Amino acid sequence: MYKEEALDMLKKSGYKVTKPREWIVEALEGNTSHPSAMEIFDQLRKNDKSFSFATVYNTLDTLVKAGVVKQVTVDPQCSRYDPDMSSHGHFYCRKCGSVKDVFDVSLDMGSTSLQDEVEGYELNLFGVCRECSTEAN
Incomplete structure (x- = not known):
């Protein structure tokens, strides 16, 4: 359910749905660990997805702008990402x-x-x- 809603929000915000964006949304679906961009990159690389870290980083920025994911700045080492957009x-x-x-x-x-x-x-x-x-x- 999250994937379809997220990709729909992306389109409504004027962004194209590319394969890397789709893969990153899939990686975030149901993920409660609040992964960093590097953790998402590593996870996708293990699944034979090939693209650069810059693509992951830029895609996460796009997803934040589209309201699909929250950027969580609680970790002093790096930003984390949360697909749960509810107030918490x-x-x-x-x-x-x-x-x-x-x-x-x-x-x-x-x-x-x-x-x-x-x-x-x-x-x-x-x-x-x-x-x-x-x-x-």
Whole structure:
């Protein structure tokens, strides 16, 4: 379902659907690991897809502009990409580098002194994940 909707959004945004764009959308479908451009590139190369890293990077930029994928900047080393466009935050483990979705965040915008019209938000949490905490003990 994600693939068809994503490619349709790409077309509606004025972009052509090329094979590399299709492959990258397929790689992101159902992917909750928030992969980096290099991880997507490596995954596709393992599946005998041949194109350059620049193609992956530029395609991800196009997908972000078309509203098909979110660029997540929680990892200090690189950008990550999330196909889940719903409002949610992210948790970054500073030990293992994993990125997890955080859905149970509530913001009461009415209780702030903010007078501007809010269109969205990004919430990034940092710390040590449960798995890494358990390993340390």
